[in-house]
Amino acid sequence: MQVNEFKPLIVAFCCNWCSYAGADLAGNNRLNYPADVKIIRVPCSCRVNPMFILRAFQRGADGVILCGCHPGDCHYTSGNYYTRRRMAALFSMLDFLGIEKERTRVEWVSAAEGAKFAATMNDFVEKVTALGPNKRLEDLRCKR
Amino acid sequence: MQRVGVFVCWCGSNIAGTVDVQAVSEALKNEPGVVFSTNYQYMCSQAGQNMIIDAVKEHNLTGIVVCSCSPRMHEATFRKTAAAAGLNPYMVEIANIREQCSWVHKDMMTGTEKAIILGKAAVAKVNLNTPLTPGESPVTKRALVIGGGIAGIQTALDIADAGFEVDIVEKKPTIGGKMAQLDKTFPTLDCAACILTPKMVDVAQNEKIRIFSYSEVTDVKGFVGNFDVTIKKNARFVKEDICTGCGACVEKCPMKKVPNEFNLGMDNRSAIYIPFAQAVPKVATIDPNACNMLKNGKCGLCAKVCAAGAIDYTQKDEYIEEKYGAIVVATGFNPISMEKFDEFAYNQSKDVITSLEFERLTNAAGPTAGKLLRPSDHEHPHTIVFVQCVGSRCDSCAEKGKEYCSKICCMYTAKHAMLTRDKYPDTEVYVFYIDVRTPGKNFDEFYRRAVEEYGVKYVKGMVGKVTPEGKKLKVQASDLIANKQLHIDADLVVLAAAIEPDQTARPLATMLTASMDTNDFFTEAHPKLRPVESPTAGVFLSGACQGPKDIPETVSQAGAAASKVIGLLAKDKLTGNPCVASSNELMCNGCSSCERVCPYGAITYVDKEFRMPDRTTKVRRVASVNPAVCQGCGCCTVACPSGAMDLRGFANNQIMAEVDAICK
Amino acid sequence: MKVSYFPGCTLKNKAKDLDTYAYKSAEALGVTLEEIENWQCCGGVFTTAKNEVATKLSSVRALKEAAEKEQPLVTVCSACHNVIKQTNHAMQNEKEFADKVNRYMANETPYAGEAEVVHYLEMLRDMVGFDAVKEKVVNALTGKKIAAYYGCLLLRPSKVMQMDDAENPTIMEDLIAALGATPVVYAKRNECCGGYIAMESPELAKKNSNEVVENAKAAGAEMIITACPLCRYNLMKNGTDIPVVYFTELLAEALGVKEDTNA
């Protein structure tokens, strides 16, 4: 029973131009996904500093997902390519540190893909829930 | 410490149906900095906005959090409200508890819980907000068009038509570009000169347009609305304003053996020359590499025959500095060199020519006065082989040629083949093709006519080897449909050479900080939605500099670029986005990481003096962001190893505070 | 200047001229050719299959010896050059293949393509210099119209061979010009003569060779030079009425060292 009650804490960074709008569209279409997902708006996925992700895990997040425009469609031309490269490096390092690859993800969601946004979040939450709580990086001193 | 007011919107039942708004406003009351918290049915209504204005005044609020619908919906509304209350509009944060909360969750408890967390994140962020003011910059109401081909001409005419001044910079002695060299144009077969030269005259006569011919751009500084451009006017040794273009000098010039570049070297011109009869400006130019007077001071004949006294052997290059509000790149294309494709024997035989050379051979103003004659012996060719895709669609590992499809070759080859069969029905015409690509209005019909009505022999296959032997060109090719190797004795072989951007494009892109792809084509701000703008604000793209294009496409893009320029020049002032990057000079170590990732070239480096603790002065190289150019993506902030670079409105500590608030 | 030298099977009997004049000319130009000890036949053709190891070992042995002596490995025959250069390229770029070879040969220090494979023509162009060759010419071949026949193996695949532009080469023409003669350029100079197909399908070799010779003659050639014994055989056998000689012979003649050989 204990396991079933685990509710993961998911931080989602969404770029203002595609994915945040995609999340809004999911809302407009009333497409459900778990409330465990909390969205932070950034101008571009490339604005997401690896520090933010480390901080989230340190503070007890169980999964972090980045959503940006599809490659080639970045509002700022090339931002999401940097995201892709940076996160590939960061995620493999996190994997090495024991943050399983399933806890981190980069997904391309356009402003028209409300359904994809909801589906992605459902899938991500399901995968993270299956892994259970993140204990590896969590800093207990941060707990209130 | 901020004094934050929280305003939770019910949005009728849209939010209140799933979120306990009362509980949210209660919960947020205890957050740091919050001095006032309330909820209301419709925050965006006049009554709701007045409630905010009153609360700001009553509680001396310095920051506002609205828990409502998406910021994409009403952020602008609430910013105006804040401004009306005397606050900086950027002191407002929105917690999206409708689209991203009440509408996607069904359960009141989880909805409320999440809404509180989103509210807390917004409060945490607004606590760190700082007042932001968008910069304003004036707009110089003049445009620069670089390149005077059909793209540049059309752009300039359209901009001038809207009443703005335009300058065209063209590196050749005349405008007209590649189109001036063409004979007929597909798919209507009207003659290129007949439709182009009137436009060239329009340009010359338009009082809003200045032409800097035989000139090039050597330096660009500044940013959108305020470019400072240096134009180098090469010495043409003829006073442009005096020369009447009578051509007496050209006739008398004794140095007549200079390869004529306008006819691609298939005939000769004199050392002083006018490229073609309809040149604009119609003035003579002296080729300093060929002129005896300029090389060794012996001749001076042209000066003697010039009645107007326009010849000036002492003319020097001239540098002109001018201000522009917008720049249009229209640098066009060239066929690639055939040097590395000698299986087609281009270097071994004069009778193997490129398609552009074929245009000149069939042009009435060309080296053969329009008669189709072999370059080697001036005999009429009876068998002509056209080879398509020479240097196009090559894999990068083949180490020669271009990876892209040059787009225009299928159509002009069909045109050449059709015109040849039309004028010389005794000629056998073969076209070797890989695919025939004819996506365009009336294009496929045109190609089919070449086959069905004019009897052009289209062969699916490629030419493998051309062997000049005697007067013939032995063509060895494959016919993949017949599954045969063909051996054709041809008189003329025409290669549809791939096209590439002009060589001046790369240095120009560097000057403009406009980005290019690996093929040196300029990239668009957005491949689908902003196809005529470069990612660098104020720089626009017209014609083949952005990718291979035919004339109708080039003209459409030229018009589109002009309309974008007009839209920009119509403004008196440009209001910037205040959410831009800025660098903390004390922390910056001048490493250039940010400059490298910036897609807009907004970051430059300046040497600044710093007072050191020991009272000495040290000069350090630090990053400096031009707020008028920065678009606020924030890529540089992540690239910065020292944390000096930050983004206003989405600062590191703000996002970190949101993360903390969510993860509590 | 001392270089390692790989003559190849045919150069010690049927194509002795190619070999002897290579020695004579090198000597005249101040280059000492040091023959690889116990060299073995290269096999004549390079097997492009990546899992073919044994047939490439003889090349690797020669390469390794040159590398140990820190000398460039000079070849004359087009086929040897092609096989050895391609093998070296594979040793440099195909790790799996190189590992197999090194284990097979039980090399204490693994060989990874360190040697530089240089064709005699490249040696003349890049190490001696055509200008220096020109200075040493005693019997300028003035007025002779000579066509260079490259065939296939000397130039292709150009990505590996890196000798010259595979479609419009000039190295032999430049040599002809340096010797005082007039080079004749013709398109078929890089088309295949038929090669070893002469054994099984002599008619194909005949057809190809004829086309080459006809094209050279149409361009005004009075003589053809080549670097490959098999090319020479095919061109000669298939009815050319103009002489086909090895480039080393022409070189020796111009340098005035040919008579010694006959004496």
Next chain:
Amino acid sequence: MHKTYLQEEIIRMSGVNPSKCMRCGKCSASCPAYDEMEYHPHQFVNMVESGDIEPLLKSESLYKCLSCFACIERCPRGVEPAKLVEAVRLTAIRKQGANHMTANDVPALLDDEMPQQAIVSAFRKYSK
């Protein structure tokens, strides 16, 4: 699409990616042995790509390729058809008793002038 073992083996041995082919036919246009072949260079590429390798293994075309590398040199897509021909040929002759030429065949094919190089090369190509 599922690849057969033989197909994968040919692709691996040759290092060629036949799906890079854009069907221009320049290989077959360049081939000096074209008329001697039952399957032409562009067909080799196409048949390996579609897994239709058995007919190639049985074809005399395998022994007509001159290894002159013209198709490799001129292919605009870097497909290198001759390497496919070589891989198929090796697959054929590596089988027991499948040598295309044996030492007994040689004397009849020789003449006085024939250089060793021709015999050596032919053996490399025709037998294991």
